[in-house]
Amino acid sequence: MTETVFDLPGPDDTDLLGRSLASLLEPGRVVFLEGELGAGKTTLVRSILRALGWTKAVRSPSYALVHGYPDVAPTIQHLDLYRLGSAEEALGLDLDRLVDDGHVLLIEWADRLEGVVVPDFTVRLEITGPQSRRVRILEPGDAYIGAGIIAQGVNPT
Ligand SMILES: Nc1ncnc2c1ncn2[C@@H]1O[C@H](COP(=O)(O)OP(=O)(O)OP(=O)(O)O)[C@@H](O)[C@H]1O
Numbered sequence: 647m648t649e650t651v652f653d654l655p656g657p658d659d660t661d662l663l664g665r666s667l668a669s670l671l672e673p674g675r676v677v678f679l680e681g682e683l684g685a686g687k688t689t690l691v692r693s694i695l696r697a698l699g700w701t702k703a704v705r706s707p708s709y710a711l712v713h714g715y716p717d718v719a720p721t722i723q724h725l726d727l728y729r730l731g732s733a734e735e736a737l738g739l740d741l742d743r744l745v746d747d748g749h750v751l752l753i754e755w756a757d758r759l760e761g762v763v764v765p766d767f768t769v770r771l772e773i774t775g776p777q778s779r780r781v782r783i784l785e786p787g788d789a790y791i792g793a794g795i796i797a798q799g800v801n802p803t
């Protein structure tokens with residue numbers, strides 16, 4: 647497991663990180679977004695979608711659990727599993743099919759999946775102050791995503 651850490655002093659830094667992340671997403675990738683309530687998971691998804699050209703609203707699918715963005719490339723499926731009721735309900739989301747169809751899955755509160763799904767990488771956000779965050783990119787192999795973000799001029803901690 648490799649870890650690449652970035653300090654984000656303010657929202658603009660989170661936005662930049664999201665934008666560089668967007669350019670590294672490939673069809674069928676599964677990304678876990680971790681961090682407490684208000685850590686900035688949805689904010690990061692918004693930056694990713696903006697970078698991919700989505701101009702309309704981005705709201706967390708708290709009740710629907712999943713919201714798709716078919717008009718960007720790669721296509722994005724944003725999931726918020728905070729209110730997921732059961733493992734059965736998770737099966738109903740048919741995540742395998744979404745992956746097979748080439749969508750990128752950005753999943754908030756993925757711990758609800760209880761090891762059923764293995765992410766390609768995890769973005770872990772930590773609140774370090776009212777406006778500041780620390781983000782860790784956790785990858786099972788080489789720091790492909792971490793290095794890709796650094797290559798775009800975002801400085802690691
Ligand atoms: N540096 C920062 N990066 C990201 N968000 C920030 C930052 N500074 C302040 N914020 C604020 O923190 C809040 C993050 O909310 P957001 O909905 O993205 O969190 P979340 O992790 O998705 O929470 P939830 O688990 O409730 O879905 C927003 O109000 C955002 O404006």
Ligand SMILES: [Mg+2]
Nearest residue numbers: 687688706754
């Ligand atoms: Mg959220």
